Amino acid sequence: MPKLHRVVVTGLGAVTAIGTWPGALFEQVCAGSSGIRLLPEQTPMPPIPMAAWIESGIDSDPKTAAHDRATQLALTAGRLALEDAGLLEDGVLRSKTGVYVGTGAGPSGTMDQTYRRLYAEQRDRVAPMTLPRGIHNAPASELAIRYGLRDANNTYSIACASSATAIGEAMRAIRHGYSARILAGGTESLLNYGVLHAWHALRAHAVMADPLSASCRPFSADRDGLVMGEGSGFLVLESLDSAQARGATIWAELVGYGTSCDASHITHPDSSGQIAAIGMALNEAGIPPAAIDYINAHGTGTLAGDTVEAASLNAVFGAHMARIPVSSTKAVHGHLMGAGGAIELIISVLAMNQHIIPPTANCRIPDATLGIDMVAEGARPARMNAVMSNSFAFGGSNAVLIARRMQDQ
Amino acid sequence: MVRAMSDIEEQLYQLLMKELPVAREGLTRESTLESIGLDSLSTIEFMFQIEDHFGIRFEQTGTPPKTLGDVFDEVHAKLEHA
Numbered sequence: 001m002p003k004l005h006r007v008v009v010t011g012l013g014a015v016t017a018i019g020t021w022p023g024a025l026f027e028q029v030c031a032g033s034s035g036i037r038l039l040p041e042q043t044p045m046p047p048i049p050m051a052a053w054i055e056s057g058i059d060s061d062p063k064t065a066a067h068d069r070a071t072q073l074a075l076t077a078g079r080l081a082l083e084d085a086g087l088l089e090d091g092v093l094r095s096k097t098g099v100y101v102g103t104g105a106g107p108s109g110t111m112d113q114t115y116r117r118l119y120a121e122q123r124d125r126v127a128p129m130t131l132p133r134g135i136h137n138a139p140a141s142e143l144a145i146r147y148g149l150r151d152a153n154n155t156y157s158i159a160c161a162s163s164a165t166a167i168g169e170a171m172r173a174i175r176h177g178y179s180a181r182i183l184a185g186g187t188e189s190l191l192n193y194g195v196l197h198a199w200h201a202l203r204a205h206a207v208m209a210d211p212l213s214a215s216c217r218p219f220s221a222d223r224d225g226l227v228m229g230e231g232s233g234f235l236v237l238e239s240l241d242s243a244q245a246r247g248a249t250i251w252a253e254l255v256g257y258g259t260s261c262d263a264s265h266i267t268h269p270d271s272s273g274q275i276a277a278i279g280m281a282l283n284e285a286g287i288p289p290a291a292i293d294y295i296n297a298h299g300t301g302t303l304a305g306d307t308v309e310a311a312s313l314n315a316v317f318g319a320h321m322a323r324i325p326v327s328s329t330k331a332v333h334g335h336l337m338g339a340g341g342a343i344e345l346i347i348s349v350l351a352m353n354q355h356i357i358p359p360t361a362n363c364r365i366p367d368a369t370l371g372i373d374m375v376a377e378g379a380r381p382a383r384m385n386a387v388m389s390n391s392f393a394f395g396g397s398n399a400v401l402i403a404r405r406m407q408d409q
Numbered sequence: 410m411v412r413a414m415s416d417i418e419e420q421l422y423q424l425l426m427k428e429l430p431v432a433r434e435g436l437t438r439e440s441t442l443e444s445i446g447l448d449s450l451s452t453i454e455f456m457f458q459i460e461d462h463f464g465i466r467f468e469q470t471g472t473p474p475k476t477l478g479d480v481f482d483e484v485h486a487k488l489e490h491a
Contacts, residue, residue: 061430062426062427062428062429062430063429063430066428127454127457127458128450128453128454128457129450129451129453129454132450
């Protein structure tokens with residue numbers, strides 16, 4: 001059997017409504033400071049004009065600004081991750097690096113603007129760059145073009161499991177020797193009029209609370225639904241051999257990936273599928289459930305989502321749930337859809353490195369029926385050796401990732 | 410008319426600087442589109458924005474512009490006959 005490679009994380013980069021990484025992101029997550037705010041004034045205003053949208057931190061040079069916002073976010077977070085991994089100065093290594101991107105809606109803003117121009121403004125033509133900007137793989141391709149990343153370039157679109165799947169598949173490609181190094185993550189920016197209307201119509205979106213920043217309340221008995229966010233997160237994944245050969249700093253080892261499909265309902269989650277994905281990730285990691293020290297939940301703040309995920313966790317972890325903290329960070333960075341898995345894995349890796357478990361913000365009435373410790377009281381100091389991040393998508397696709405503190409290098 | 414021409418040129422420079430990382434000092438009538446970083450695709454996009462900005466339409470046939478001066482002359486001619 002060919003050698004299976006250990007896969008490590010050597011770079012982290014993110015841009016969100018509550019800051020970047022490197023930057024204030026993790027501090028804001030731990031403080032429970034929400035980035036949910038009123039959308040900028042626009043005509044017409046969306047039905048629920050709030051989201052965790054990004055006010056600053058996006059690269060603004062003309063070459064980046066010319067792209068769709070989802071691509072701008074990817075170029076920003078990708079740059080931060082490559083820089084963090086020490087790869088910006090090494091064109092040869094970058095040329096042997098792949099790009100795996102997860103995005104639910106891709107460059108949806110470009111298409112929204114195009115339809116507005118045609119239907120609302122009654123113009124008779126659209127911008128020539130509409131297609132090159134609007135294709136789903138534009139973020140991955142533009143990252144490759146900008147940084148000369150010439151290995152495999154793949155885009156995954158699996159709703160809220162997109163970037164977790166991209167990271168998991170990248171991990172497999174490295175583990176099995178197809179690639180030595182991959183920039184893996186996701187990007188999402190779908191805070192445009194048409195998409196916001198679609199979420200409103202589905203009635204999964206929270207209404208505006210007072211204060212507005214408390215509108216998303218995962219695991220709270222008074223939860224009211226999800227709140228959209230935008231952002232991008234990337235990790236540089238690398239074989240341990242490659243990382244050691246170049247003396248890279250290692251954030252964590254990526255040890256487990258599980259993926260499954262509920263195959264039962266297009267929106268309602270199902271525990272059996274989630275349990276299968278969690279079990280597969282634990283099995284690959286080669287660790288028992290009791291070895292997990294923190295779970296970053298999918299935790300969207302919908303009743304169905306919270307209830308089914310808690311049932312799945314209790315089924316897999318049983319009595320260990322009494323000592324495994326579970327938090328959802330979506331209350332502060334919003335639901336980043338296809339980019340959520342990447343941001344939440346980055347937060348989980350940072351939690352393990354900084355010995356702080358992020359809280360579930362706005363969980364003002366912890367739902368006791370869930371049977372989980374949702375870290376409602378605020379950030380909690382803890383020593384962690386292994387962390388798990390869940391991403392459960394519309395369509396029934398599930399992706400679970402497990403990272404471990406780097407051992408025996 | 411000379412003044413009007415320079416106004417048009419200045420507006421075109423401003424449009425261009427929104428799209429490309431170029432400084433105003435580096436732009437002249439003699440600058441080739443290639444030298445300032447416009448490839449065939451981005452030239453089409455630039456021409457589209459000019460059309461939108463001035464409310465004009467270029468012919469789809471004929472020799473593609475090579476320099477900024479070619480673009481300015483074409484815009485000027487279109488505006489004169491508008």
